[in-house]
Amino acid sequence: MGKLTHDDPEMLAADDPEMLAANEAQFLAAFKEHDYPKPAVTLDLCIFGVQDATLRVLLIRRKGHPFQGRWALPGGFLDVEKGEDIEEGARRELREETRVSDVYLEQLYTFGNATRDPRGYTVTVAWLGLLPIQRMFIQAGDDADDAQWLPVQDMLPHLAFDHATILSVALQRLRGKIDYAPIAFELVPPTFTIPDLREVYAAVKGSTYDPANFRRRFKRMLEDGVIEQAEGTRFTAGRPAKVFRFRRPT
Amino acid sequence: MGKLTHDDPEMLAADDPEMLAANEAQFLAAFKEHDYPKPAVTLDLCIFGVQDATLRVLLIRRKGHPFQGRWALPGGFLDVEKGEDIEEGARRELREETRVSDVYLEQLYTFGNATRDPRGYTVTVAWLGLLPIQRMFIQAGDDADDAQWLPVQDMLPHLAFDHATILSVALQRLRGKIDYAPIAFELVPPTFTIPDLREVYAAVKGSTYDPANFRRRFKRMLEDGVIEQAEGTRFTAGRPAKVFRFRRPT
DNA sequence: ACAATAGTGTCTTTCAGACAGTATTTG
DNA sequence: CAAATACTGTCTGAAAGACACTATTGT
Numbered sequence: 001m002g003k004l005t006h007d008d009p010e011m012l013a014a015d016d017p018e019m020l021a022a023n024e025a026q027f028l029a030a031f032k033e034h035d036y037p038k039p040a041v042t043l044d045l046c047i048f049g050v051q052d053a054t055l056r057v058l059l060i061r062r063k064g065h066p067f068q069g070r071w072a073l074p075g076g077f078l079d080v081e082k083g084e085d086i087e088e089g090a091r092r093e094l095r096e097e098t099r100v101s102d103v104y105l106e107q108l109y110t111f112g113n114a115t116r117d118p119r120g121y122t123v124t125v126a127w128l129g130l131l132p133i134q135r136m137f138i139q140a141g142d143d144a145d146d147a148q149w150l151p152v153q154d155m156l157p158h159l160a161f162d163h164a165t166i167l168s169v170a171l172q173r174l175r176g177k178i179d180y181a182p183i184a185f186e187l188v189p190p191t192f193t194i195p196d197l198r199e200v201y202a203a204v205k206g207s208t209y210d211p212a213n214f215r216r217r218f219k220r221m222l223e224d225g226v227i228e229q230a231e232g233t234r235f236t237a238g239r240p241a242k243v244f245r246f247r248r249p250t
Numbered sequence: 251m252g253k254l255t256h257d258d259p260e261m262l263a264a265d266d267p268e269m270l271a272a273n274e275a276q277f278l279a280a281f282k283e284h285d286y287p288k289p290a291v292t293l294d295l296c297i298f299g300v301q302d303a304t305l306r307v308l309l310i311r312r313k314g315h316p317f318q319g320r321w322a323l324p325g326g327f328l329d330v331e332k333g334e335d336i337e338e339g340a341r342r343e344l345r346e347e348t349r350v351s352d353v354y355l356e357q358l359y360t361f362g363n364a365t366r367d368p369r370g371y372t373v374t375v376a377w378l379g380l381l382p383i384q385r386m387f388i389q390a391g392d393d394a395d396d397a398q399w400l401p402v403q404d405m406l407p408h409l410a411f412d413h414a415t416i417l418s419v420a421l422q423r424l425r426g427k428i429d430y431a432p433i434a435f436e437l438v439p440p441t442f443t444i445p446d447l448r449e450v451y452a453a454v455k456g457s458t459y460d461p462a463n464f465r466r467r468f469k470r471m472l473e474d475g476v477i478e479q480a481e482g483t484r485f486t487a488g489r490p491a492k493v494f495r496f497r498r499p500t
Numbered sequence: 501a502c503a504a505t506a507g508t509g510t511c512t513t514t515c516a517g518a519c520a521g522t523a524t525t526t527g
Numbered sequence: 528c529a530a531a532t533a534c535t536g537t538c539t540g541a542a543a544g545a546c547a548c549t550a551t552t553g554t
Contacts, residue, residue, distance in 0.1 A: 036290060036327050036330075037330045037331050038288035038289065038290055038291065038330065039288065039291055039328065039330045040286060040288055041288065041289055041291065041362070041373055077286050078289065078362065078373070080286075080287045080288065080289045080371045081287050083363070083364035083371060084363075085362065085363040086360065086361075086362035086363070086373065089362075107359060107360060109357060110336065110357065110360045110375050111336075112291070112328065112335065112336035112339075112375070113333070113334075113335040113336070114333035121330045121333060123291055123328070123336065123373070123375075125360050125362070125373075193506090194506085194507085195505080195506075210543095210544070210545070210546085211505095211506080211507080212507080212508075212509090212544095212545090212546080212547095213542095213543065213544060213545080215506090215507065215508090216508095216542090216543085217542090217543085220542085235552085235553095236504080236505060236506080236552085236553095237503085237504055237505060237552085237553070238503080238504035238505025238506065238551075238552055238553075239504080239505050239506040239507080239550065239551040239552045239553095240505090240506080240551075240552065241505080241506060241507090242506085242507090443533090444533085444534090445532080445533075460516095460517065460518070460519085461532095461533080461534080462517095462518090462519080462520095462534080462535075462536090463515095463516065463517060463518080465533090465534070465535090466515090466516085466535095467515090467516085470515090485525085485526095486525085486526095486531080486532060486533080487525085487526070487530085487531050487532060488524075488525055488526075488530080488531035488532025488533065489523065489524040489525045489526095489531080489532050489533040489534080490524075490525065490532090490533080491532080491533060491534090492533085492534090
């Protein structure tokens with residue numbers, strides 16, 4: 001059992017790096033020999049959008065095995081040879097499979113076990129993305145027959161691999177985070193009305209919001225400079241609505 | 251470009267699985283042949299504790315190269331052959347390197363790029379753990395010369411690999427989460443006083459808390475059944491304090 | 501005029517921060 | 528007794544929920 005305290009951080013610092021260099025180079029050369037078994041590492045993407053007051057997720061229909069013809073999250077193998085950072089890899093996969101780029105993306109969770117893919121042990125780093133559907137052309141890439149925005153609730157039971165689990169975790173994160181982080185702005189076009197935003201919140205959370213209280217919340221954001229009013233108004237069946245813009249923090 | 255709506259989830263469900271079985275088995279057999287290059291996958295652990303009103307992290311001194319003799323987060327390679335789930339792997343590594351088990355553990359973030367380890371491209375799944383230091387014997391395992399609880403602030407600039415980055419992310423997560431999730435209870439012994447808890451919060455957040463307001467917060471938890479009063483009192487230099495217990499949700 | 505939708509005002513409750521004060525122990 | 532620490536009460540302001548009300552458009 002080690003001592004439990006140690007109050008001299010200076011003493012703890014590295015040995016002189018010069019001294020180590022020779023040994024370390026030697027070690028690194030030797031290291032190549034014993035090759036630990038390595039898992040395949042993939043990237044999976046939960047990209048959410050709201051359309052027709054419905055929360056949707058971007059899915060592809062699988063062209064190849066396994067799960068051929070089934071709907072799945074877009075994703076693919078991490079390109080180790082290229083040396084890409086995992087976030088670069090996630091953006092590359094999304095681009096390749098759906099021609100979508102410039103997305104809000106955050107890392108969600110990493111799943112790794114022997115059963116989630118019939119091809120053997122895999123580790124997948126899952127990502128959560130947000131996109132205003134309205135402004136986006138999507139297009140199936142090489143590995144997919146089709147790419148579509150489909151309602152989360154309908155699709156949850158029908159996905160390939162363990163993608164239902166991944167999507168559930170993503171949904172939980174999105175629902176939890178929308179209340180305290182300014183991420184709803186990623187789901188609407190650059191200019192939007194308060195009722196637009198309210199629709200997004202309702203679709204994400206699956207509940208309704210009192211229009212008056214909801215509005216007051218964003219009035220505070222206006223005062224705090226989080227959003228600003230934009231030119232013009234937006235016409236509806238009734239009184240036209242003021243238009244706002246998210247001031248992306250610099 | 252695909253259609254943007256699709257309202258018949260039934261039609262989207264899998265093709266008949268029986269029909270696919272033959273093709274899929276064929277495919278899986280063929281799959282073994284082309285072997286994508288795979289990254290090494292490791293697990294790293296940020297285990298926090300509070301002692302002497304100081305936030306500490308469990309570190310090991312590296313026995314081997316690279317970064318021999320430097321302090322680092324405990325961790326190691328995921329055992330793919332054993333088929334362990336990544337969380338099992340994290341708990342195994344912690345046990346092997348420090349003889350510590352039964353820890354609150356949550357997944358933190360996954361780091362993967364070509365530069366974080368001189369041995370080449372690695373992916374590491376980092377975990378955040380919490381432990382009441384007082385009740386824990388730690389002991390260095392096979393890969394470590396020493397294992398100690400060291401102050402986070404002092405050690406941050408002196409860690410091996412990119413462990414300073416990992417530790418920073420862990421610290422940020424801990425500080426953010428302690429305010430809204432009942433995780434502070436993982437940092438104190440089974441029974442504790444309100445001043446004990448307040449000390450933990452202060453150590454984690456690096457700020458002080460008004461005793462009166464802090465107490466009121468936990469009085470509400472008492473009413474909500476999150477904590478309950480335990481027998482006895484705890485003696486100090488002044489008036490003895492009431493003792494409480496966290497009622498772990500079932 | 502009326503339907504429809506955008507937007508305001510107000511009351512109540514909850515909760516956090518500031519801070520003055522009381523209670524119970526040891527020495 | 529004083530010193531030290533635990534604990535209580537009260538004022539204030541910010542923010543959320545409920546809900547009644549006003550404003551501006553199209554038909």
